[in-house]
Amino acid sequence: MGRKFFVGGNWKCNGTVEQVESIVNTLNAGQIASTDVVEVVVSPPYVFLPTVKGKLRPEIQVAAQNCWVKKGGAFTGEVSAEMLVNLGVPWVILGHSERRSLMGESSEFVGEKVAYALAQGLKVIACVGETLEQREAGSTMAVVAEQTKAIAGKIKDWTNVVVAYEPVWAIGTGKVATPAQAQEVHANLRDWLKTNVSPEVDGFLVGGASLKPEFIDIINAATVKSA
Numbered sequence: 001m002g003r004k005f006f007v008g009g010n011w012k013c014n015g016t017v018e019q020v021e022s023i024v025n026t027l028n029a030g031q032i033a034s035t036d037v038v039e040v041v042v043s044p045p046y047v048f049l050p051t052v053k054g055k056l057r058p059e060i061q062v063a064a065q066n067c068w069v070k071k072g073g074a075f076t077g078e079v080s081a082e083m084l085v086n087l088g089v090p091w092v093i094l095g096h097s098e099r100r101s102l103m104g105e106s107s108e109f110v111g112e113k114v115a116y117a118l119a120q121g122l123k124v125i126a127c128v129g130e131t132l133e134q135r136e137a138g139s140t141m142a143v144v145a146e147q148t149k150a151i152a153g154k155i156k157d158w159t160n161v162v163v164a165y166e167p168v169w170a171i172g173t174g175k176v177a178t179p180a181q182a183q184e185v186h187a188n189l190r191d192w193l194k195t196n197v198s199p200e201v202d203g204f205l206v207g208g209a210s211l212k213p214e215f216i217d218i219i220n221a222a223t224v225k226s227a
């Protein structure tokens with residue numbers, strides 16, 4: 001068996017109470033691969049986390065989509081890592097491209113968030129990836145390395161970190177990264193990580209499709225690939 005596969009389902013800012021109930025029912029009823037070979041984590045919006053965590057089958061874990069960079073306090077609208085720990089949420093996604101581009105989160109800020117969340121006991125899905133402009137300028141690996149180094153500079157232990165490569169130009173644009181394009185960056189990233197920090201993970205961080213019953217097929221496809 002190769003590396004354990006990781007399949008994350010990022011629901012982003014989607015869902016109603018009814019839709020969330022329906023997704024959870026679908027995930028609970030679906031026949032999924034053994035979690036010995038695939039680790040499955042779904043990430044609902046904050047407001048649905050307690051419900052999803054309470055109702056979802058225990059083999060599927062939950063993640064928040066973000067958290068505050070330090071201890072909570074007078075930071076209106078934010079959710080702290082401590083709150084997630086208190087709720088029993090084991091994972092958090094940090095540095096998603098939508099937060100980097102729409103909310104202006106810098107690589108340094110993301111690195112600080114990763115370090116703080118890990119220190120509180122959360123596991124982190126750390127996202128890196130280049131824009132179309134950066135890819136066309138030939139700076140894909142430089143961008144990915146800069147984002148990864150900003151995290152590496154703030155943490156020592158990568159045991160609880162999954163790095164998710166997202167080609168930003170392929171998110172919600174109708175453009176699709178070819179397997180070769182993804183593999184090229186994965187290979188470079190893996191080399192860089194092996195040399196510098198040595199975690200080993202394969203898998204997917206799925207967005208829109210994780211809201212649909214086909215997410216079960218994606219989980220199971222990961223098992224076939226890792227067998």
Ligand SMILES: O=C[C@H](O)COP(=O)(O)O
Pocket residue numbers: 010096166170171172205206207208209
């Ligand atoms: O977090 C997930 C990524 O942004 C991919 O989203 P997508 O599968 O909807 O393109």
